[in-house]
Amino acid sequence: MSDNLQFIVTGLATGSVYALVGLGIVLVHQVTGIINFAQGEFVMVGALTFALLNEKGLGLVPAALSALAITVVVGVLVERLAIAPARKSTIERLIILTIGASIAIQGITLVVIGTSPHFASAFTAGAPYRIGGVVILRQYLWVFAVTALAVVTLWYFLTRTLTGKAMRAAAMNRDAARLVAVSPSRMSLLAFVLAALLGAIGGIVLAPLQAPSAGIGIALGLKGFTAAVLGGLNSPTGAVAGGLLIGVIESVAAGYLPSGYKDAIAFGILFLVLLIRPNGLLRRASSVRV
């Protein structure tokens, strides 16, 4: 029993990071209608910058702030250089564009930083807590707290501030938003900035748990898609729930099956959900009318 509990706790920790990735994907999708295949790379840039600076002896806060800043710059560059000029393209082209952005970020990181992983120390040193046979790393608590804070702040921003409401308006109807002086182009940029921030936050809390290298973005992005799709692609709450769910399923499955099947299970779930309940687990399916 304590085995299962342990798997669940570990799963919730990685699931929190997936939730943050999924949240970024949902946000960009809502505002721009694009699925951003580069979201996982934002996590990678955030995690790697943080770990690298941390290794160089920079403290927690300055390293984290620099990682956030650099990731936001990457997010802005992606939006301005690749997405904004192609606003009018078809969906297939936009998908291919974000894939191009994703591998470009990965490749440039490889050129600048190299292939080797880097190590960040845990936010607070000390032995893990033990509650009835379940080991809880101190970093897990940081992951939970930071994720919760990020989710609540995002919720507050989207529902209680004027800019946040303008962003949701642009997501609902671009033309109507433009009529009331909301610029969809600015909102698209803002969505990418927020997505980069969310990705970087996920990367920073993840870095002490899993030494990041330039290649981790793809897998994280894919888990984020799974989280977002489980929640229905349009629901921030759904993405968070989906992320935690995927983290737990993956962790429990890895406990009972050969570890190689861990990823196959996550992608199997993504495939099945897309085909059976493309509107997410919680929503009623609405059929496509042609």
Next chain:
Amino acid sequence: MRVLVTKLAPYAVFVGVLLLVPAVFTRVPFFTMANAVQMGILAIATLGLVLLAGFAGQISIGQAAFYGIGAYSSAILTTRAGMPPLGGVVVGAVLCGLAAYLVGSFIFRVRGHYLALATLAFGLMLGNIARQLEITGGASGIVDIPQLALGPLIITGDLRYYYLVAAVLLVVIVLARNLVNSAFGRSLRALGDSEIAAASSGVDLARHKRVVFVVAAVFASVAGSLYAHWVTFVDYHTLDLLLSIQLLIMATVGGLRTVWGAPVGAFLVLTLSQAAQELLPRLSSNIGGEFEIAVFGLALILVLLFLPSGVAGGVLGLLKRRRRTAPRVPTDAS
């Protein structure tokens, strides 16, 4: 007679280029015949994607899955079941077609982004499973796959293999071009432009999508088989996500709306990758050849933004504009 000449002219040019390749590739130090074989194989797989994503507008980020099915079928059938290599290629293609039919009959319940994610998930799942199962050799893969033989004639050496691959490429290009210019192909393009308009003109969307999905899968499977018998080894890297993305890049760079986009894209992207491997390490000592991925990404973004119809599409557009002075004849899609 005149019609026949204009119909056959593109093929004549293409055959000429294919025959010129060995003369150039064996003399220029930059290229080897192995590059040419690789270009040909990937062009075959890319061609399927051009039909699927370019003409029918159905994106797939999982083409490597079908390439992998072909490669693994060839490997398993020849090494474990003692089948001749050619049998492996054919049976692999049939199996792959069946698999694609099965997947295609429900994957098109979703469109656009969801389709991209579904094909992506399918490819990744298959790659992960191939790494685990015993029949696929697990993580170490399958070695000692026999070389391809036509009857008693075993095709050895990159040069001979190139001629074989070039012949297959020519055949699939002729097939694809005929398909595109048939009534079926016109429906396909209509469906790529607007599903609603196509459906209201009586195009059976589900059937068309499924058929083009199967065709693309079979092309990918043949390419995968050819690859397996060439390198005589497959493992789970054969159906890596990176290959799916590479095929997508080739199709986009070459041109999504012309069958010539496939060979042009395969040539350009592999040349670029070769150049990156040669030149990048010279720029800085700590940059190795594996950083070509950055070049891929940037090339993809640049082509999409500045040359949306791809290189082959752009060249064809120029040719057509020059021909405008001549009396207009209804032009086929090339």
